Amino acid sequence: MDRDPPRSPRLRWHRSLRTRMALWSGLLNAVLVLATTLAFYLGARMLVVHNARVEAQALTRQGALNLEAILDSVQVSGRTLAAGATGVGAQPLHLRSLLLASLAGDPDIAGAMIIVEPGRLAPDDPGFTWYIRRDGQRLVERSVQDLGYDYRAMPWYVRTIEAPRPWWSEPYANAATAGADFTTYNLPLRLPGDGALVPALGMVSLDVPVSRLLEGLLQGVPAEAGLQPMLFSPGGLAVVHPDAGLRMRQRLPVLVEHGGRADLAPLAQAHASGQAVEFEHHDPASGESFLTQAAPVGDSGWTFATSASESFILRQLREVAQWVALIGLLALLPALVLVRRYTGRLLQPIEDLTDSARHFANGEFDYPLPHIGRRDEVGVMARAYNSARGSIQRQLREIEAMAGARQKLESELGIAREIQESMLPHPRVVEHAGMAVDLCAVLEPAKAVGGDFYQFAELDDGAVWFAIGDVSDKGVPAALFMARTATVLEGQARRHASPAAILAAASGRLVEGNETCMFATVLCGRLEVATGRCLLASAGHDPPALVHADGRVETLALEAGPPLGFEVFDRYVVREAWLPADATLVAWTDGITEAFDADDAGYGDTRLRQALRPGEGADATCRRLLRDVQHFVAGAAQSDDITVLAIRRTHAVAAATTVDDAVAVATGG
Template sequence: MDRDPTPSIDLRWHHSLRTRMALWSGLLNAVLVLATTLAFYLGARMLVVHNARVEAQALTRQGALNLEAILDSVQVSGRTLAAGATGVGAQPLHLRSLLLASLAGDPDIAGAMIIVEPGRLAPDDPGFTWYIRRDGERLVERSVQDLGYDYRAMPWYVRTLQSTGAWWSEPYANAATAGADFTTYNLPLRLHGDGALAPALGMVSLDVPVARLLDGLLQSTPDEAGLQPMLFSPGGLAVLHPDPELRMRQRLEVLVENGRADLVPLAQAQARGETVEFEHEDPASGESFLTQAAPVGDSGWTFATSASESFILRQLREVAQWVALIGLLALLPALVLVRRYTGRLLQPIEDLTESARHFASGEFDYPLPHIGRRDEVGVMARAFNTARGSIKRQLREIEAMAGARQKLESELGIAREIQQSMLPHARMIEHGGMRMDLCAVLEPAKAVGGDFYQFSELDGGALWFSIGDVSDKGVPAALFMARTATVLEGQARRLGSPGAILAAASGRLVEGNETCMFATVLCGRLEIDSGRCLLASAGHDAPVLVHADGRIETLALEAGPPLGFEVFDGFVVRESWLPEGATLVAWTDGITEAFDADDTGYGDERLHRALVPGEAADQTCRRLLQDVQHFVAGAAQSDDITVLAIRRTRSVPDAVTADAITAEAAALATGG
């Protein structure tokens, strides 16, 4: 029979190997270009940043030196004026000449003042208070007392008299300065030979325009350097700052407190009069800066320069972008050539792809070309040929394994039914006017599990029960569970005390237990008439009593070792009572250790809240199981779950039961 022609592969150009090879080749070359550009950029960046750091250091140092020269000149003039004022005597003419000489000798000084307290230079000395300032090309002179305030009460005068040395004032502006910003160099006057702690005779001060300081700074900081100069007064006032809103308005410490924590090193260096260099980022703009700061001599002034990283690296980034762009454009011709010549190389691969397409549809006998080639294509073709034979064999094996798995699942289902049939069903036991309502529920984590429970009526109106949890899960746990349950039931028929039952079972279960499996067991004996209950535990959780009034009582037990580890005959028996209307509830740790999707355990507290007094035993079991399932909310069950409930109530007289049945039958007959 003729074979239908196989349609050719509908392969779009952007899905073909030749296109992908061309693209990957281009991508690899692009990565190499970008990596080279990145390496160039990083190396150049280190060099540029280093040079910028060195240049910033030099400009900062030069600016501080320029300011220091201006301030030192004023300080020398101030010391000269102070020395002359105490050396020429109390003649006003001489003191005025000193003031004029100070102004004439230093063009940076805009005003000069001498205050000599009366009677300090000579007993009959009336004192001297004179102030001279520049006003354009002329000088304005007046007594300090004519300035409109009591100089003795001014803070600058009080501070100067109390100082041991000279100091620079914070920038200020007033009517005397014609509204311009000035700073003043203040010195206390003392006689020659007096120490720094001797009382001052008065003071001298020299006024310097702040504009003069700024002119000296701006001349030393070229605009093309990209640096932002900053000048801070001895009190930290921003005299010069890139932000016009901060100039002469904001102090450095306040700026730090208001969100500029990145300037803490600058504030600390300014306060200590130290040099500092640090990198920081403006929290508001996110821009990075390199800042240098240097003290201006011992004046308390601080000069700083700050350069933004974007300015330093701007030209470097432009060069790197052009290098990357030219390199990427050069890749376009290479992509065309690569795609052209990869077509010839990949034609055999496309032939094998056609054969693989038929293999995928189940046509394992479709012709396979290029088997005889001695290159990689031939190796691939021979591998295909071997693979299709192996696939045929594996399909047969998979079919056989599917049948075996189905048989195993069927056997596990039968094993589950057998295991469930070993467990007793819920029942009512009556004796001596009292009734025992017994129920238990077991939910294995797998098809079969290791949890178990037992209860049966003994001679003399007694009830024996147990609940246990075998280590591990699945078939091994189920087998050990069956053995444990059989041994316990046999010992319960022979022995009366729960402690003796566990002791005898421990000896039996140790025998032949090479796998070292073990089981925790709670064993009990309950007298139906009196409610007397004897309990013993082999490593199992203590049960609780749910009293009729809603009180939850935990029956704490002195637990012995789990069964299967070692022979042990010292299980302690606890005697308690199951009152009328109360329910005894026991469980395995699959309940308290049930976990939700957040890996939170169910726990004892939730268990106690789920127990409701006055419910039948089956209702108690169902409610607790439903609460656990609601808590885990679909999370995978990690362990077997078992709960056992025993409720003790008074029996209903037969006459009452018969009357109720008769009334119900009559109602049904009449359609009630």
């Protein structure tokens, strides 16, 4: 009897590559689900906390505004009553009418009082003391003297008389208020025109039930918001507080210093300074974390705050995150079965594409790419590889072309910089009538070309004309506008003797065709070599500095007009100054003062003045200032063009010696 050949033993399921890949995939997916849940939780937590902070801030502000509206209404009524009391004279009937009008005009006011000391409004004035308060639907009136005490000895009266401005009292309750908590707005009475230091002739007070404040508070903070409202009086008394044992009993400074609530110190500081505050803190007793917002209620001294616990804010989020994690882990079970089934079918095409991608990475872009005709994801990936291969080849050709274009552009920018530098004058010495002026400037553009410029030239009448300017923006557009500005200024300098006239004429020319709205700040001057008389005018430029022979540095303040290019302006102001012998006039652009180091600290005017030295030639002054700026920035990127112009006036012999020394150093002699 024939027997079937023995079968090869089947590969156990737990050893198959498909199972291993399914298990690893399941493990990675589980980690991914947990990581996604964690990321979702962290991101949602940030969003929830942010929204809670924003909502708490809005509700706190709204609650403070509601309270402020009540207090402001009372304060306006108080100021109106005080103004009326000093304006109508001492007639009791009129003063009583003012009290009744205040009560009728503001339902928040429960009582009003006027005290006018005898003989203050008129020599024979007997004074006036009257108090009216609400008692249900009727009004109760009486003289203040009938209340059973001498008002002159009461602390509230003494404080009000001596106070420079009105104030809110601490909440109180007595027989006159029927045991209800009240707060009072007290105003000193002074005649119109009297200052705060003039003794008051009496006072006005308005009583407000604390319950009215609480009504405004509840309107601003709905109960479903989950916020715990707090209200503190001007003296820090906890009028509203989530801890019932502290209400109307404990003051905020005492609670912070002696009540074990040091975590509320920011709230106490904000209340004392009348500032808003937002902070997170932990209750030492419960260990609960809170987010607290506080806002001052106008200038009344009251402070309203809300506090929300972290557990309340994040309670629903934690429940959602737990359900997301549980559902994600349960969804992995069918995913494991599907992954095991299709892993073998998908593995080979992916390996083929991986092999082709490896050759592409080595630069072999002509290597065969299989599976392009497939209609599934593998085909999409293969076609994407093929498209990327063609795109990379095109980009390589474009990069090669761009490198050539960049090289050409750099060459053209180099030529443009040389042309720009050729437009600027070289250092020179101008002599006249035994005196000499040494002129020199340096310019360091932030880019290949820049927008800073300087000009100086000798005039026929023994004077020199000079200018330094800074064009808005940098680069090629600024360089073009700089060339136009320098050309226009030089042309106008040959037509006008006054720097103000030069700037005014240039202002009209540079506005024409300036569609890009570029502009230039310019300092323009004229210096008479023989006398040292210097005329200066500024079109929005920084004032220059005058370095005297004794080392004193003087800033020549100028009345600056608008920069050139914005609008036509013909009223530039000339400043007359004198440049003594052996003194140096130094001007610069804001690339000097606004040079920043690696820590983003600016060079500033103080360092500039300290870097200036007397007795140096114009070239040495420019180079010293430039070196000092470069040393300060310590290699940080240059953010703006840097230009320095120096003009030194000396006797002709000294100037010639300085020039000879400079030539000797340059030639090595």
